[in-house]
Every structure is written in structure tokens, then in C-alpha cells.
Amino acid sequence: MSTPLVPSPVRVIGTGLIGGSIGLALSAAGVDVQLEDVSPGTESLAVEMGAGRRAHDDDADPALVVVAAPPDVAGGIVVSALERWPGAVVTDVASVKSIVLAAVLAAVDSDAVPLGAQDAARYVGAHPMAGREVSGVIAARGDLFDARPFVVVPHPGSDPDAVATVRALGIQLGSVCLDLDAAGHDLAVAHVSHVPQVVASLLGASLLEAPERSLGLAGQGLRDTSRIAASDPRLWVEILGANAAAVSPVLTQMRDRLDAVIDGLGTMTGDPDPRTGSRRAVAGLIADGNRGVQRIPGKHGGAIDAFATITVLVPDRPGELGRLFTEMGEAGINLEDLSLEHTYGKKVGLAHVSVQRGSEALLTDALRERGWSVAGA
């Protein structure tokens, strides 16, 4: 085992999915992890799973404290950790950062709390971006953060050594680290996570009004667009509330645009001129949607249209997908992306296979030679 990048001991406060997974990863790397949770049952389960050992009053002071609690309570716990351990670097992994930083800075300014700027310097926020639809320590995994973004969130008063320690935590977890300030982080997650959640939930909620038979026509488009609507309501009320300042302006702009589209649809019937206001609202929306979605980085940061997609019919039997990918491998072609589609009532699936643009003809030929039905472009 190589020397851990993170100093020991590490105190993890809150041993749910995220705290438990951090404990598992650090313990596996040889770090001494002290676990603490408001729920004795959760704490015991985390210990049993191997996330660390139960924290005791006579423990050595931690070198690093990781607060893994929801955004509405993380700030208070960070402040108390800064007080309890005057030598420790303190981080938190809540998914909204300004509200936590504000709590720390308010404590420094307050006469009621014995903290100064040198204490705030020991606080550096973090956000390991491991989205899961499950929760709880039972779902914790040491590799939860592997290959995921890990945002390090220093504030202007953060000590560079503290920043380096929190960055080392991200590297130790196997994540891809990047730095953003709290406001930048919160705006970023509003755009890439919180607003998509609201949009997917709005779409999901609209299905409550759809006649039963309509839903039999659901295809991959609806499934993809609404997938994250299955997320946990309690968690999301906290997240959206904590990041309301960043989320609301984006939603308000979206609402105004939706208003314009509704107005446009109400008046465009029979008007084929794309320059008039009504059609322009609708055409502009779709065109801007095209441009916006092109801004999302593709795999490994490549441009999305570097890939070509072909569609293969896959009989619904064990091993058929295995055979498909084995034969793709034999043809020397690497899969860039894949989605599977099943049709209501039919025992065959469609595999949409993305490959580097330029290799799609080669792959199509190779698969057809081997007897596959290829329906792609």
C-alpha cells in the first residue's frame, strides 16, 4: 500500500452515503478514520462496513475534518469543528457552498463564537460530485468518487496548505479535482444539476395528467428527459432552498422564455412566416437549445459531434449484448457511448452505439458481416 496523500487522523462527521464512502476509501488507503454521526445506528453500520472506527473522547485530534451533512446544517457543524480542533483543516461536502461559507464567516464576525480569521483560514469547502439515486450508508462504496469531478472551494482567506490538503482528499478519492469559488460553484451546480432537476420534475409532474394509454407511446426521449425526476424529495427541497439565490434567476429566465413560447404557439396557427414574432419564439427556442446543448463537453472533453451513432437490433436474450461488444472489440472499435432502447411489448432492443466519427462505416460493415441488423446513419 502506498503512503496516503491525506494526513491522519481524519474525522468524518455524518456517515451517510457520502461520509461513509469517504471513510471506506480513506480507510482502504491506510488513513486512520474516526467516524461520528448523530444517529448511533448509522455510525455503527458505518463502522461495521469498514468505513473507520468509532470516534472517542480521548481520540487524537484530527488533522482533517470532513463534514458530510446536508447544506442547511453543514455550516453549523463546520463552525463547531473549527472550534473543537484548533489545529485541523475542516472541509464539508455539501452540494451548495455559499451558505456554508456564510455560516463560517458569520461565526468569525460574531462575538458569541471564539473564532478568528486564522480559524476561517482552516476551512476549505469541497463538493465530490457523485450523483446517485440511492442514499444511506448501506449504499456507500469506496469507489463512489472514482473518475468523478471533485470541486475544491477555497475562500479568499483560505490557507494555501488547507487548500492543498482538501485537494489531496479529492485525489485520494480517485476524483478529478478542480477549483471554483463558492459563488462560481453554486452557479455551476445551478446550471448543471439543480435547474435540470427542476425541469425533469416539472416534466415528470406533467405526466400525472397524461391518459394511461398515452404513456405506452413513451420512447427514449421522454425517458431520458425525465429520468432524474425520480430523485429524493427531502434532499432536493434542502438543496434547492439552500441554492435559491443561484437557481431562481435561471428559472425566472426560463419561465419568461416559456411564456413567450406559449404566446407564440397560441397565435402561430396558419402563419408560415418564420420572421413573425410567434414562430420566432418557437424556432428561437429550439435553435438556442441546439446551441446550448452543444456547449456540454463530450467524453474526455471532446466535442460531441466528434462521434457518429449507429443503431443495432439486439435480440432480448442473455449474452447477445456481450456478443455484440465482443465483436465490436474484434473489429478494433472502441465504444464512445451507448444507449439501449426497448419498445413496450416487443422482445427486441435497439442499441445506439456511438463511435469516433469516421469509424462508423467500418463498424457497420463488420457487424453486418457477422449477421447483425444495423439501422444507423
Added chain:
Amino acid sequence: MSTPLVPSPVRVIGTGLIGGSIGLALSAAGVDVQLEDVSPGTESLAVEMGAGRRAHDDDADPALVVVAAPPDVAGGIVVSALERWPGAVVTDVASVKSIVLAAVLAAVDSDAVPLGAQDAARYVGAHPMAGREVSGVIAARGDLFDARPFVVVPHPGSDPDAVATVRALGIQLGSVCLDLDAAGHDLAVAHVSHVPQVVASLLGASLLEAPERSLGLAGQGLRDTSRIAASDPRLWVEILGANAAAVSPVLTQMRDRLDAVIDGLGTMTGDPDPRTGSRRAVAGLIADGNRGVQRIPGKHGGAIDAFATITVLVPDRPGELGRLFTEMGEAGINLEDLSLEHTYGKKVGLAHVSVQRGSEALLTDALRERGWSVAGA
């Protein structure tokens, strides 16, 4: 070759992606297909690809006419086809049906057009639901409709034999047929296709305002929710305009809900009581989104939560996915669904593998034995 289900000859009017694909499938089944397109170049290309033969003035009258044109022009072409071939069943494959039916019924009522109720009886609408992000005859494939829903849309005056002929077309294409009336169809596609398009486009458009660095944090949630925002603007202006009557009320209800959420977010800071209006708007949205998305039928009509998802780390080398699926097949486990996720900047992917609930532990063990990193629940 077995006897085709569809009578010959079939006239296909409009030989783009959909018309061309229908021509390819019917020609391959031994049907005599006459092709006709306003663009001589498109028509020639369809002939060259094997979708049928070029229509001539002295051709035998078609038994079935398939109008494959956008919803705004399909009605006029259907009316003229009913006039030109008094013995033919006429269908169209536009993605909005009320507007086409209205054109047919208006023609019957009009003194200017020599059509009667017996002619309208020969019209039965259809909608083969093969969504593709590409267009044009060059992308046409005979198996485009294989395993996809094919909606047959009779009107109250439709002749039962004409309905049977159009249903036979769907079966011949390899599709899964179901019947809906025009209003039912248009409401269904508003819910499962048109509103999701608007929602994805709104989300895509919102990304235009996002700082560049934010987008590096994009994960699978944003990618899935915004994927269909990449659709063709010209086509979608026609579709949304033609189905405005069904789409607008759903969007209006969504706008009202979004208003309530924006109001709620503006006032909920510091109010932890879930019963007050502000939090209730946000919590209610997410909860209703949960319930709505659960209404989408799963694979083969099964309930979505019949499946469990595990996550496997896949090195980014040719053949690794093949090895994964081969080894899943060896373990006797059938994949129900799959999505792949790549992280910006890191050469490893995550495969989210859905299997029948109950078999996830077996699969996890089988994969771990074979050396895979499994991060799933």
C-alpha cells in the same frame, strides 16, 4: 419470401427519411412501390437506394397511398390523393393527426372539392414513431420501424377495411400497432414527445448563459435531460405549431407550476417548516415528479422499479465493454438497461447496468470474482 401483408401497388408520396424507409421495407417484402417526391433529386436517390421505382403517369392505380410529408402540408396531399385515386386507401405518417384529419373533413364539406363521405372513409391516419436525430432519405433504413410503436388513427367515418390495411402496413414494417383517435394521439404525443422537446430545449437554451467552467461539471443528469435539445429546429417549429392545441395547455400548467416554485424559492430561506406554502411548492414538485415518472412503462411494459442498477468501472480500452457483457452473459444475467458515463478528463467510464431486481447481488459477486470494480447498490 412470404406474401406481403400490404396490397400492391403502394404509392409513397414524399421520399425523405420516413417515406424512404417505408419504401425500403415494403420493397424488401415484395410490394410494388411507386415513389413520388416534389424534389426530383430526392426521388432519384430513393429509387437508387432501392426504396421502389419512379412513379409514372401510366402506372396502375395504387391500392394504398402513403403520404410522408410534414404535418402542415400532409392534409392537402391526402385530399389530392383521395381525388386522384378513387379506389385507394390513403394514409399519412405526419406526427400530428388532428390537423390532417381536419383538412380531409373540410374538403368533404367544401363545394370546391369533389369528395364525399365515402372518400373520407378511405382515409386512415398513421404515426410510425421512429424518432431519429438525423433526417433525409440518405439515412433511410428498411428496419427503421422495427420494434417501434405504430399508431393507427381511424376517424369515426373510416372504413374498417381501410383501417385493416393501414394496420397491415404497421405490421409489415415490423412495428407494434395500437389504435388511437386523432385527438387522443395528439394529446399523447404532446405528453410523451412535444412537451419533453420544449422542456429539453428550455434547459439547453439556459446553458447559453452558463459560464464555460460550469459546464465541466456536467454529469449524466444534465446530458440525459437535455439530449433531445439537439433536434432539428425547422421540423420542430412545424410539429409544435401543428399540435399547439394539445401542447399549449400542458405547457401553461407547467408554467403555473414553475411560477409557484420560483415564488417558493424566493421566500423559503430559513423556513424549515414543510407545511408552509413556500417549501410545499418545491417539495410538491419533486414528489409529483417522482409519481409522474413512475407512470412511464418500463421495458416490455414492466414497472420501472422491477429493476436494480449496479455501476461498473470500465477501463477505456477497446474490448473492455465486450468482456463485461460476455462475462455477464456467462453469469446467465440479462441486461435490462444500460447507460454509459464518461468523466471529463479521465480515461475510465462508468457503466450503469440495470438487471431484474433480485439478480443484482448475484451479478455483483460474479463480476467481482472476475476482477471488475462494482460500485453499485
